[in-house]
Amino acid sequence: MRTSQMLMPTLREVPAEAEVVSHQLLLRAGFIRKSASGIYTYLPLAQRVLKKIKEIVREEMDKQGGQELLMPIVQPAEMWLESGRWHVYGPELFRLKDRHNRDFCLGPTHEEVITILVRGEVRSYKQMPLLLYQIQNKFRDERRPRFGLMRGREFIMKDLYSFDRDEAGLDISYQKMYQAYTNVFNRCGLKFRPVEADSGAIGGSDTHEFMVLADSGEAAILFCSQCDYAANIEKAAVPAAGADPTAQALELKEVSTPGQKTIEQVAEFLGIAPHQTIKTLLYRTDKEVVAALVRGDRDVNEVKLLNALGALTIELADEVQVRQATGAPAGYVGPVGLSKIRIIADPEVMALSNAVAGANKADAHYINVNPNRDFKADIVEDIRMVQACEPCPKCGAELQQARGIEVGQIFKLGTKYSKALGATFLDENGKEKPIVMGCYGIGVSRTMAAAIEQNHDQDGIIWPASIAPYHAIVIPVSAKDEKQMQLAESLYNKLNQIGVETVLDDRAERPGVKFKDADLIGYPLRIVVGNKAMTDGLVEVRQRKSGQTDLIPLDQIPEKVKEILATL
Amino acid sequence: MRTSQMLMPTLREVPAEAEVVSHQLLLRAGFIRKSASGIYTYLPLAQRVLKKIKEIVREEMDKQGGQELLMPIVQPAEMWLESGRWHVYGPELFRLKDRHNRDFCLGPTHEEVITILVRGEVRSYKQMPLLLYQIQNKFRDERRPRFGLMRGREFIMKDLYSFDRDEAGLDISYQKMYQAYTNVFNRCGLKFRPVEADSGAIGGSDTHEFMVLADSGEAAILFCSQCDYAANIEKAAVPAAGADPTAQALELKEVSTPGQKTIEQVAEFLGIAPHQTIKTLLYRTDKEVVAALVRGDRDVNEVKLLNALGALTIELADEVQVRQATGAPAGYVGPVGLSKIRIIADPEVMALSNAVAGANKADAHYINVNPNRDFKADIVEDIRMVQACEPCPKCGAELQQARGIEVGQIFKLGTKYSKALGATFLDENGKEKPIVMGCYGIGVSRTMAAAIEQNHDQDGIIWPASIAPYHAIVIPVSAKDEKQMQLAESLYNKLNQIGVETVLDDRAERPGVKFKDADLIGYPLRIVVGNKAMTDGLVEVRQRKSGQTDLIPLDQIPEKVKEILATL
Known part of the structure; x- marks a missing residue:
């Protein structure tokens, strides 16, 4: 794509409405625009990032045997009445009526729809395990939408639901998803930790949150400096209890x-x-x-x-x-x-x-x-906050504290929904049992924002290569110099041909403007075609993340660029 | 994928609720399930078809310079009040309120959102043409949803909007989309016709509907037996008017x-x-x-x-x-x-x-x-229906009539929305002008249904290879025969490795059941591993569409299957 034809509206000023870095940069770099409070349009650059995250998610879900389907956004109230959530779910649920005055809601989650679907199709233990997922817009009418994509009212989620015959099956499905989530966030190039989290009112069940580490994170997490223990601060367990009092009791x-x-x-x-x-x-x-x-x-x-x-x-x-x-x-x-x-x-x-x-x-x-x-x-009972520097409950080494952004959660639902909605199966002995379920979410649009919170500097975004909207931008220093333009264009074509997603900045702007935009948008590689290209056949390749700049002979560019990209 | 692990719930009976073939077969072959009237879940097989159609659409939009973005589903009423459509759009518009009692609707179309977006970003003629599109769930609260995916209340659309500086630019964008749509439906393997259609109350503007030909189609179209003239029957022009009366006028x-x-x-x-x-x-x-x-x-x-x-x-x-x-x-x-x-x-x-x-x-x-x-x-003025056998208004040859299913429409909007919403730009002379727009829709889920209406027989669906959920199914005749299963499994692996999307029917079912399911689901190729495979090394490859069956030596299967697929 050529920048002259791209809808890529960068802004010089920091928009007043944006409190957090990801929101500021998504607006400034031309990735999103607001339609209403907490409701955004993803512009072409953002759409490319989202597509890459979705594709990584798909591949990892499929690898674990996940099957993709697509459930409706508009859900009938009957389903929520049957599960008992229609009257419990608060004002976060967008509700609406159709022309016949029947009640519906916009799905914030799909336990009801999928459980009712599976109830109709699964009869035997032989049909399980089933891992069913979708990637879709979800809706939550937040009281106070803010932080851009961090807490929106319409956002993109991947939600997977597992269906097993027993707890042992659920354990396996849960482990598969733990692995899939680990792979997803690794492939997205993010520093993250899966942390033990509180399972809330349901009680007893396992749940992990996947936290992208960032100073701006809303959640505090504690993790061990030695072993793999990590937990949400709300969940972090205390070390083994101290000894009984030994001092002599004095008079009250x-x-x-x-x-x-x-x-x-x-x-x-x-x-x-x-x-x-x-x-x-x-x-x-x-x-x-x-x-x-x-x-x-x-x-x-x-x-x-x-x-x-x-x-x-x-x-x-x-x-x-x-x-x-x-x-x-x-x-x-x-x-x-x-x-x-x-x-x-x-x-x-x-x-x-x-x-x-x-x-x-x-x-x-x-x-x-x-x-x-x-x-x-x-x-x-343990009712206290654990603090950094306390010993790890698992190995005794010192705990450290960090802040994180929750981008995923995996959760053992057990039989909560299958019992409420009557989703049962027959086991080997012909006995009817409730299906044992798990649910597993990834905030796709939130992951994009979290990636920015973790990867940016004062000049703009620093995309991990795997989810960058493009891999590289070719900038001719002088757009008026026809030879430079031709050279830049031929590089641009060559790189795209070998699968390096490249943009050509063909605008009639000063180089400074182009450099600033390139840094702001956060292309992993910036390839500058200037005078040295004409005189010595050398082209400048700068890595956005490290700032490392190499002068590379023109004919080696395709190969070298691929090499560098593989390291990012 | 193995059928034993797939969510592929085929039905033997024709569901009573389904009036049209595509609805019947989508239900029977395990592609969709109803959540509410006109609202469906796309099961994994359907999701695969939809993904393929979407990918073809994306590639053809991108080829013409389209840029994909993603606009919100929930749209604020303010935008529709500004365009004047809030009070005009009837009960088809799903309306809802948020927790602060503000009005919103679920997008049936996105002229308002995109025009307001572009109004904020485009200032100069240099920034155009712009072709912006998205693929997304749309909503229309039909009075009487029916025919399965043909007239649903939640459905998947591609909508592209073009922005040009003048009518000449719009003509070019329109032609690009005409070409893109032609490519899309050709690549989907469908017989279709672009027909002149009525542009409704706006009047005067060009519009074409893309009609998939099928006897069950809701629309009647007339097309010339000689030239490329084709029109919706509502639009079909009359031939040149007859001569004035010459007979002598008798007394009333x-x-x-x-x-x-x-x-x-x-x-x-x-x-x-x-x-x-x-x-x-x-x-x-x-x-x-x-x-x-x-x-x-x-x-x-x-x-x-x-x-x-x-x-x-x-x-x-x-x-x-x-x-x-x-x-x-x-x-x-x-x-x-x-x-x-x-x-x-x-x-x-x-x-x-x-x-x-x-x-x-x-x-x-x-x-x-x-x-x-x-x-x-x-x-x-011409106010009559044209009929088959009348002369073509373009060349005079005989018109023929057919029925079609509208799967796409391209439309010259002109300045209707840009004027209403104040989307202007400055031309070379610094003069402010309204942007000239076009809109272009493809019903993605409808295309899936239309493909079935056009391509089926009494046994089930006959997918065009390019949009089939899988290319082939390998069926071992006896699932109990270990050697047969091993052979089938190795074929299945080999085919998937070379990019032939293949399913293995590993269920412990009678061959008759497997054959019936394979025909119903409509895999383009059915590969049967039976006794001949063990004795003579021959495997039966049957083409779903033609019924042609070839016995092919085991070692030639991958190559031959690829060859046959290329012809489908």
């Missing part, structure tokens, strides 16, 4: 701590370390108000807390609720003498001796608090 | 025709030919009631009539309206003495002399009606 005593409300203030006031205090936070769930205890130097992990309580929703209690439950103002709450509400404590708290905690009245704390002697916990 | 006379209402009855009763009578039909448009006159042996073409009257809607007047306008019951209406309403007459009528027409009272007709003497026409 109330001390005056006027105006000392935070852990830091109390610890400093009493001349102790924060880890010798008990942090008591009151939460309100959909069922009750509870006191959650973690060591003073720790933070409560609300996801773990929610799961431990078996609750659906959770939030911090307000001032009034705190006073009602404890009689004290916030800042002076503690577990001793707390009788109206349940107490859930982190194991680290139960391992403390002679600790400090609020006394449930203003301006007072207890010292020498000893768990089990001075208070009982109704539940003892 | 009323005759009694008791109970003779139809042209046939009147002609027989009076002993004349139907073409000597005047057929007078009263229509009601959005503006008026009119009398439309065609010769007694002709039919009124309502599309031509609508255009000639410049009306938006048209329907036959009812009994009451007929009586109000003429004083006569239906069957006795004629132009003589008709004063309350306008008369529009076909030129053939004006060329009659001494004709018969209704007398505007019960049981009476006039004979010796001479146009211009006995009545005046307010409008004289």
Whole structure:
């Protein structure tokens, strides 16, 4: 393609609406344009990147025995009523009515459609395993769409669903997808980690998130510096619990701590370390108000807390609720003498001796608090955030923290949908059983954005070669110099002929403008045909990523370019 | 792929819901399943066909300089309000609201989105021509979805939009697309005709429909037996008008025709030919009631009539309206003495002399009606249907009639949308002008169905090789015979290695079942490994289309199969 004919509208200014780098660069480099909040048109350059990501995804799904199909975007409400999700799924679900006033929604996901489809076609264990997938636009009416393609309302997903006869089959399907996802993101040239994640309200099932590492990532992840352990910070398990308290228990005593409300203030006031205090936070769930205890130097992990309580929703209690439950103002709450509400404590708290905690009245704390002697916990369970530098729960080496962008998730659904929708099969003994399912998603448009978050500099995008819209751009320094143009054109043709996807910048622009656009768009290779080409037969090949620039004889260009590309 | 692992749910019975062959066969051969009225899931076999059609479309669009992009499915109402179509587009438009109560629709077409996009990016004549296209699900809330994929509510379209500086540019873009469409349907292996079609209310612009020929087609087309003239019957032009009347005009006379209402009855009763009578039909448009006159042996073409009257809607007047306008019951209406309403007459009528027409009272007709003497026409214009066997308007040879399925349409939009939406550019002289546009659609899922309507027999589908889900199926006669299975498997592997997309039927089914499924699904080649393979090293290769069966030595199979495929 020639730039003079391409729809490639680069912008000099950073658009005001764009908060994150990928959004800024996708707009500036002419990859996307907004149609409505969270709804974008993918321009030709973006469409080429998307096609490459989709093709990689397809190949890896197919390699694992996946079969591609295409389900409808418009889904009848009946299916969602049958699964029980029509009334549960919140305002994120785009709903609409047809001309006969029947209810439909725009698919945010396809568990209902595919389970009902499979229910109609699969009768015997012999017909499984089945791995069915599609690549398609999905819809989610986000309350606050933002960050460009990161959190849009219409986006492109690959969703695969596995159907197995039992858990053992599901394990195999899950492993296949784990491998396929690893291959996909490796082939996309991205640095990523599969991390253990929280499986939410369903509970118990395995799930991994695939995180593209980037400082701008929304999610915090912890990974081991030695072994392959990695987890979403919400999921990260604590190391083996500490020993029981051995220090001699001293007498419980109330001390005056006027105006000392935070852990830091109390610890400093009493001349102790924060880890010798008990942090008591009151939460309100959909069922009750509870006191959650973690060591003073720790933070409560609300996801773990929610799961431990078996609750659906959770939030911090307000001032009034705190006073009602404890009689004290916030800042002076503690577990001793707390009788109206349940107490859930982190194991680290139960391992403390002679600790400090609020006394449930203003301006007072207890010292020498000893768990089990001075208070009982109704539940003892890991409810704290793990931090960087703590030991890995798997091997004991030090954990490191990083930020990531979730681009994929694999999930063991089990029989949730097959039971709800009656998707059963007959096993060898003619016994009817529910099909065991998994679901596996990749955010295709999100992967494009994540690739940019991870791979850019102040000049623009740095595409990994495998998903770059084109591999190379040929730039004649002077578009007016006919001989230079001819040379550039012949190079351009040659490279395309040997499968190097090449653009020719034939615009009548200054070289500076062309260089800036080339860097902004992020072609892996920039090939400049200038005076040296005419005088010495040498052409400049610059690698976008490393900045390495080589002068290469004209006749060696095709071969050398292929060589360099293979290393990118 | 092995059939034992494929989701390929064939049915023995013809599903009761399916009226047309393509719908029946798509269901029976396991290509589609219904999710809701007019909304289908494309199963893996269909998805493979769709991918092939899409790829052919892409290549031909790209060849003409098309650039692929991807616009959103969910479109904001503001865009449609700006173009003026929000309130005009009827209940076919799926409308929905987001969580903030803002109006959106599901795109049935993308003129608004693309014109607004281009308005923002194109400033100069230098940036054109631009040919932008996408392949995507489209939505139309049909009143009565039916015929499977023929008239669905969610379907797959390729839509391309051309942007040019002037009509001359548009002509070139239009010709490029005409060529591209011709290539696409040729490469899909379909018999088709591009036919002149009616451009509707916009008027004046060129448009062609691409019709796949099939007896079950919804549209009637006329084409010349000699030259390349072809037109939708609604558009087909009449041959050069006949000479003026030369017979001597006799005296107008009323005759009694008791109970003779139809042209046939009147002609027989009076002993004349139907073409000597005047057929007078009263229509009601959005503006008026009119009398439309065609010769007694002709039919009124309502599309031509609508255009000639410049009306938006048209329907036959009812009994009451007929009586109000003429004083006569239906069957006795004629132009003589008709004063309350306008008369529009076909030129053939004006060329009659001494004709018969209704007398505007019960049981009476006039004979010796001479146009211009006995009545005046307010409008004289071609408003009749052309019929097979009439002379071609281009070369005079005989026209033939066929039925077709519209799978593509190309259309000169002109400046309709660019003016409405303010998409302008500056020409060489710095003068602001509206962009001249064209739009060009291909029904991708419809093409799949049309291919079946054209290519099937009582046993199932007969895919053209270029869009078949697979090229060949290898069937071992006895799945229990280990040696046969090994041989079949090795053939299957070999063929796939050389790019012949091959399925292995490894199911433990009787050969009859496998043959029936193979015919139903319509693999172009069926390769049977039976006893002859073991004894004489011969394998049976049967062509689905011709039924030709060859016994081919095992070692020549790959080469021969490739040869045969090249001829299909």
